Amino acid sequence: MQALTHQVWEEHYVTIRSYVLERWPGVDRLDLEAIADDYAGLLELVQRATGMTADDVNREVRTLDVPELNIGAGDSEPADDGRASVAQLRLGQGFMDRERDRIVRRLEKLNRRLKRFPAEGTDLLLTVKERDSTSQKVTLECHLPRYTPFIATSANPDLRAALTEVREELWRQIDDAASQRRRKG
DSSP states (O other): OBOOOHHHHHHHHHHHHHHHHHHOTTSOHHHHHHHTTOHHHHHHHHHHHHOOOHHHHHHHHHTOOBGGGTBSOTTSOOTTTTBOOGGGOEEOTTOOGGGHHHHHHHHGGGHHHHTTSBSTTOEEEEEEESTTSTTOEEEEEEEOTTSOOEEEEEOOSSHHHHHHHHHHHHHHHHHHHHHHHHHHO
16 A cells, blocks of 8 residues: 555545545545645644644554555555655754744655655754844755755745745755766766
């Protein structure tokens, strides 16, 4: 069986919705229909309905059983288990644990790049200096196996915008390094 991933959701969300409602009855049916193929929206709805952390919701949703599509935990591990993800993010200086879920959601797009790498040996650290000031500096460090460390920074005084900037910068750095490695062959 395969895990319920964003790709599977995007392709089969109409079929899977009834299973979501059965597993988490607190999810509003109309809200679920309104998000259509938006996987991040699905995770947010389940989190809102259950009160679970983003990491717990992500784990639970991935194991949702949909036998007709061969989706679920089954007897094997999820297809991309052991792959790097933003769920490994450590919050450093300037951040509090209660902010983690919101930050992980903001950086979640990086999972599409991180899944290329094994979780083992991957480390992500987010820090902020002089938070909520005009000289605020957000830094996202990423260590991936067989690559030199990536460091993305933003001096944007708006924290949400700064998180988006470091996410996009890290995305670009990973793509550039992977492209350069492919060219070298």
